[in-house]
Amino acid sequence: MGGIQLGLIGSFPTPVTSSFESIATATPSAANTITFSSIPSTYNHLQVRFLVNQTDNASMRLQFNGDSSTSSYTEHQLDGNGASVSAGGNGSGVVSGIAVATANDTTSIFTVGIIDIIDYASTTKNKTARIFAGRDRNGSGNINLRSGLYLSTSAVSSLTLFVSGANYTSGSVFSLYGIKGA
Numbered sequence: 551m552g553g554i555q556l557g558l559i560g561s562f563p564t565p566v567t568s569s570f571e572s573i574a575t576a577t578p579s580a581a582n583t584i585t586f587s588s589i590p591s592t593y594n595h596l597q598v599r600f601l602v603n604q605t606d607n608a609s610m611r612l613q614f615n616g617d618s619s620t621s622s623y624t625e626h627q628l629d630g631n632g633a634s635v636s637a638g639g640n641g642s643g644v645v646s647g648i649a650v651a652t653a654n655d656t657t658s659i660f661t662v663g664i665i666d667i668i669d670y671a672s673t674t675k676n677k678t679a680r681i682f683a684g685r686d687r688n689g690s691g692n693i694n695l696r697s698g699l700y701l702s703t704s705a706v707s708s709l710t711l712f713v714s715g716a717n718y719t720s721g722s723v724f725s726l727y728g729i730k731g732a
Contacts, residue, residue: 567731568594568729568730568731569729569730569731570597570727570728570729571593571727571728571729571730572725572726572727573586573589573590573596573726573727573728574586574725574726575723575724575725575726576723576724577722577723577724578718578722578724579718579719579720579722580717580718580719580720581717581718582712582713582714582716582717582718583710583711583712584710584711584712584718584724585708585709585710585711586598586708586709586710586724586726587707587708588707588708589670589706589707589708589709589726590728591670591671591705591707592671592728593670593671593728593729593730594669594671594729594730594731595666595667595668595669595670595728595729596666596667596670596706596709596726596727596728596729597664597665597666597667597726597727597729598664598665598667598709598711598724598725598726598727599663599664599665599724599725599727600661600662600663600664600665600683600711600722600723600724600725601660601661601662601721601722601723602651602660602661602662602663602718602722602724603659603660603661603718603719603720603721603722609649609651609713609714610649610650610651610661610711610712610713611646611647611648611649611650611711611712611713611714612647612648612650612665612679612681612698612709612710612711613646613647613648613709613710613712614677614700614702614706614708614709614710615702615704615706615707615708616708616710617700617702618646618647619646620646621701622700622701622702623646623647623648623698623699623700623701624639624640624698624699624701625639625640625648625649625696625697625698625699626638626639626640626696626697626698627639627649627694627695627696627697628694628695628696629692629693629694629695630692630693631690631691631692631693632690632691647710647712648679648681648696648698648699648700649681649694649696649698650663650665650681650683650694650696650711651663651681651683651684651685651694659685659686660685660721661683661684661685662683662684662685663681663682663683663684663694664681664682664683665679665680665681666679666680666681667679667706667709668680670705670706671705671706672703672705673703673704673705674703675703676699676700676701676702676703677699677700677702677706678697678698678699678700679696679697679698679699679700680696680697681694681695681696681697681698682694682695683696709726711724
């Protein structure tokens with residue numbers, strides 16, 4: 551009786567493991583900016599996890615090393631609400647930071663999200679930020695997927711998250727983690 555035989559040549563690679571180490575946590579109240587500074591360069595990547603309560607019609611942005619130059623950032627975005635989806639991108643020179651999330655809600659609607667910053671300590675690569683965020687309003691809400699680029703090969707030593715024309719409100723929390731390994 552014929553059959554297919556599958557064989558493995560060699561051995562499986564050793565799984566790559568990563569560890570997350572807490573660097574800092576911030577809980578802003580009635581402020582529009584949160585900054586993590588003096589970030590050590592001892593990790594492979596960074597991750598920011600956030601739970602944000604911000605006043606309505608606010609857009610949260612991410613800046614690196616205090617750089618507010620509009621030519622330093624570019625981004626792409628995909629936003630959806632379960633009924634429709636929109637996509638777009640801003641070329642270099644359009645934004646003064648990478649868009650993290652947009653809220654068109656009243657207060658007391660929390661946005662949760664994760665920002666991954668790849669190879670932040672490298673001095674030979676531009677810095678990539680991948681963002682996943684969302685909020686729910688009793689069955690309706692939004693989800694944001696973003697990818698942004700900081701057009702600089704400088705190592706990242708500080709991160710600033712700010713909202714334009716609004717403030718973070720009570721209950722907001724940001725946690726910064728260093729990722730070792732892959």
